[in-house]
Amino acid sequence: GAGVSQSPRYKVAKRGQDVALRCDPISGHVSLFWYQQALGQGPEFLTYFQNEAQLDKSGLPSDRFFAERPEGSVSTLKIQRTQQEDSAVYLCASSLATSGRGEQYFGPGTRLTVT
Amino acid sequence: QQQVKQSPQSLIVQKGGISIINCAYENTAFDYFPWYQQFPGKGPALLIAIRPDVSEKKEGRFTISFNKSAKQFSLHIMDSQPGDSATYFCAASGGRGSTLGRLYFGRGTQLTVWP
Numbered sequence: 024g025a026g027v028s029q030s031p032r033y034k035v036a037k038r039g040q041d042v043a044l045r046c047d048p049i050s051g052h053v054s055l056f057w058y059q060q061a062l063g064q065g066p067e068f069l070t071y072f073q074n075e076a077q078l079d080k081s082g083l084p085s086d087r088f089f090a091e092r093p094e095g096s097v098s099t100l101k102i103q104r105t106q107q108e109d110s111a112v113y114l115c116a117s118s119l120a121t122s123g124r125g126e127q128y129f130g131p132g133t134r135l136t137v138t
Numbered sequence: 139q140q141q142v143k144q145s146p147q148s149l150i151v152q153k154g155g156i157s158i159i160n161c162a163y164e165n166t167a168f169d170y171f172p173w174y175q176q177f178p179g180k181g182p183a184l185l186i187a188i189r190p191d192v193s194e195k196k197e198g199r200f201t202i203s204f205n206k207s208a209k210q211f212s213l214h215i216m217d218s219q220p221g222d223s224a225t226y227f228c229a230a231s232g233g234r235g236s237t238l239g240r241l242y243f244g245r246g247t248q249l250t251v252w253p
Contacts, residue, residue, distance in 0.1 A: 027181070054239060065144075065227050065243030066182065079237040114181055124170060124231065124239045129181035 025049060027130035029115050035136045036105045044100045044133045048117030055098050056127060057090055058114040066114055072098060073121060105137045141165060142230050144244025151251050157215040159226055159247045164209065167233030172241070173202065173213045174227045182227060186213070218251045225249070 028047040036042050048055050054073055058066035059082075068082040074095035083090070087106075092098040102109055112134050116127040144161045151157045161171075169190055174182035188195045188202040188211065195202045201214040215222055225248050229241040 056239070056241075058241075063246070065229075065246050066241070067243070068237075068240045071237045071240060079240065082240075116181075118239060120239065122238045126172075126184055126187070127239065127241065129174075129183070131179070131181045 027115055027117055027128055029113075029130040029133050031133060032131060033134050033136075035138060038105060038107060038137055040105050041101065041103045042105055042135065044102075044113050044135070046098045046100070046115030046117075046130060048096065048098070048115070049119075049128055050096075052117035052119050052128075053095075053121050054118040054127075055092060056116045056118070057098070057100050058116065058129075059084075060112040060114055060132070062111070069100070069113075102135075105135075107137050110135055110137045140245070141242040142228060142244045144228050144247060146247060147245065148248045149250070151218045151249065153218065153220060153251055153253050155218050155251075157213075157218045157222070157249055157251070159213045159228070159249075160210065161212065161228035161230075161244050162208075162210045163230050163242075165230070165233055165242075166209070168230040168242075169232035170230065171202070171204065171211050172229050172231075173200075174229060174243075176225045176227065176246075185226075215249075218249075220251045220253050223249055223251050 057069040060066040071079040072092040087103045112132040172187035176182045199216045204211045228244045
């Protein structure tokens with residue numbers, strides 16, 4: 024399996040719970056992006072990593088959202104005190120290019136439902 | 139503010155027909171324009187992409203037409219097949235002062251190809 028993988032594929036959380044979403048990028052890909060896709064909408068940028076450095080977190084909707092990529096490979100998106108408006112599909116994408124430009128390969132996403 | 143505007147929202151085409159989806163952008167600094175195909179429950183998959191130094195790019199049944207002066211680009215699917223039924227997203231990236239690889243997506247077009 025050479026593609027981007029994400030886990031869990033589905034997550035149901037009660038409002039107020041913390042969740043952690045995992046992304047395994049394609050091996051050797053330097054750049055990693057997180058996007059949020061609401062139902063019936065296009066993906067929206069959340070944050071960008073180049074190796075272990077988080078270079079852009081301007082898309083994170085609130086300080087309840089936190090992302091990390093400590094060893095420059097696997098990344099985790101954490102959402103604290105989940106709210107109903109956090110319900111969405113969270114997509115991870117990786118790219119070989121150091122700037123993140125060019126082809127981005129997406130994982131299948133994690134569908135988060137907050138009840 | 140939607141950086142990339144996509145139309146139509148939905149499209150129904152007969153098998154063998156041509157599907158055309160249009161996108162427009164405002165940011166003249168954008169320099170990479172990909173199209174993604176997404177099936178239900180899957181992540182977006184890169185279909186074809188173009189840079190503004192060419193006006194057209196063709197890969198198999200898929201063609202991107204790019205009009206730099208009008209800031210518009212479109213996807214043409216020739217000989218549309220039922221298996222092409224999916225949601226299609228246009229996107230754009232590039233520009234100074236921002237994460238170069240960050241993709242700005244359109245809202246998507248749901249294509250249905252009738253057999």
